[in-house]
């Protein structure tokens with residue numbers, strides 16, 4: 001995977017343009033660029049296409065007084081690693097329907113001596129190669145009654161408002177895990193779906209087929225912000241991990257947590273089921289980062305602290 005980035009490095013009074021072509025490393029693409037004399041901007045990603053997750057890292061020689069990043073109209077929030085006070089990280093999600101193209105990422109930092117440093121990188125997003133999947137589901141889930149149309153519109157708005165809320169502190173700590181033990185991902189993230197012959201929304205998560213009743217675990221520490229029955233996803237739990245990162249667990253047979261509860265990694269959230277629009281027992285797992293629908297396996301691959 002090749003990612004071309006144009007870095008614009010600007011210190012007050014001096015502006016330099018540097019072209020950078022990221023090279024391919026199996027499993028991970030990583031590069032860094034000096035961004036002013038005391039600050040370095042690094043981007044790491046296993047993919048740079050629709051639905052991918054990028055890790056933004058800012059390294060400085062001394063602690064920064066202030067650090068901000070902007071991507072696609074969103075402010076990305078940084079967290080500081082416990083052991084490394086001069087390293088700050090932020091997540092950058094690329095939505096699965098983001099048109100392929102060049103998108104700027106701007107980073108502004110203030111050093112302890114009040115000097116300001118700005119960097120901007122143009123991240124090139126490539127189209128994901130998503131298969132088309134034809135499914136047959138119960139008619140009521142395709143030909144919605146006026147009552148269900150109104151219900152789904154309300155639920156879509158509720159979820160949209162929820163994912164747009166950014167909790168300023170990071171609630172997770174360490175690596176993210178797959179929520180079902182021993183289950184294999186179906187590899188169906190992003191598939192363009194045709195339901196009963198009609199084009200539907202792309203599949204915004206990964207499905208994990210599993211036996212009904214198998215426990216579904218929290219992928220990481222977070223706060224339960226939704227535990228409810230929704231029309232399409234049936235019994236659903238949503239966790240807020242802070243800094244704009246959310247995980248979503250759908251089609252549950254039963255829910256074992258309540259809204260407001262802070263759960264630890266591995267906590268049982270409920271049981272695998274087939275509630276809502278499901279063709280069989282499985283977990284539908286999806287992730288939002290800065291509102292972008294990203295491949296949930298992207299957070300499992302994140303380096304842990």
Ligand SMILES: [Zn+2]
Pocket residue numbers: 203205206207283284285
């Ligand atoms: Zn699904």
